[in-house]
Amino acid sequence: xxxxxxxxxxxxxxxxxxxxxxxxxxxxxxxxxxxxxxxxxxxxxxxxxxxxxxxxxxxxxxxxxxxxxxxxxxxxxxxxxxxxxxxxxxxxxxxxxxxxxxxxxxxxxxxxxxxxxxxxxx
Numbered sequence: 001x002x003x004x005x006x007x008x009x010x011x012x013x014x015x016x017x018x019x020x021x022x023x024x025x026x027x028x029x030x031x032x033x034x035x036x037x038x039x040x041x042x043x044x045x046x047x048x049x050x051x052x053x054x055x056x057x058x059x060x061x062x063x064x065x066x067x068x069x070x071x072x073x074x075x076x077x078x079x080x081x082x083x084x085x086x087x088x089x090x091x092x093x094x095x096x097x098x099x100x101x102x103x104x105x106x107x108x109x110x111x112x113x114x115x116x117x118x119x120x121x122x
Contacts, residue, residue: 002092002099003046004063005070009089010039012075013082044120051118 014035021028055063078085106112 002096003042003049004066006045006092006096007039007042008067008071008074009085009092010035010037010042012071012078013085014039016075016078016082048118048121051120052115 014032017028017032017035020026021032074085074088077088103112107114
C-alpha cells in the first residue's frame, strides 16, 4: 500500500505551490517542478509494482480508495501546515526503507520469487 500513496505528497505539494505562485505572482524557485518530478518518480514505482504483482480488481479498488482518502487528508494537512506535511513525507520514506529492506530479506531467503524486471522498470 505504501507505493499507492507515495506519489500523492509531490502532486499535492506541486499543485498547492503552483496555485500560490499564481496567486502571488512569484516564481517557486524550481520547487513546483521538483515536487511534480518526485510524484512522477513515485508513480513509476507503483506502475512497476503493478506489473510485477498483477493485482486483482478488488486490490485495484483498494488502491483507489486508499489514494482517495490519503489525497484528501494530505491536501488538508498541507493547507493547515506545509511543514507538517513535508515531515509526513519523511515518515513515508522511512517506512519505504524498512519495507524494501524486509522485501530484500524475504527475496534473499527464497520466500519471494525473484522475477526479472518488467520492461517498464528498465
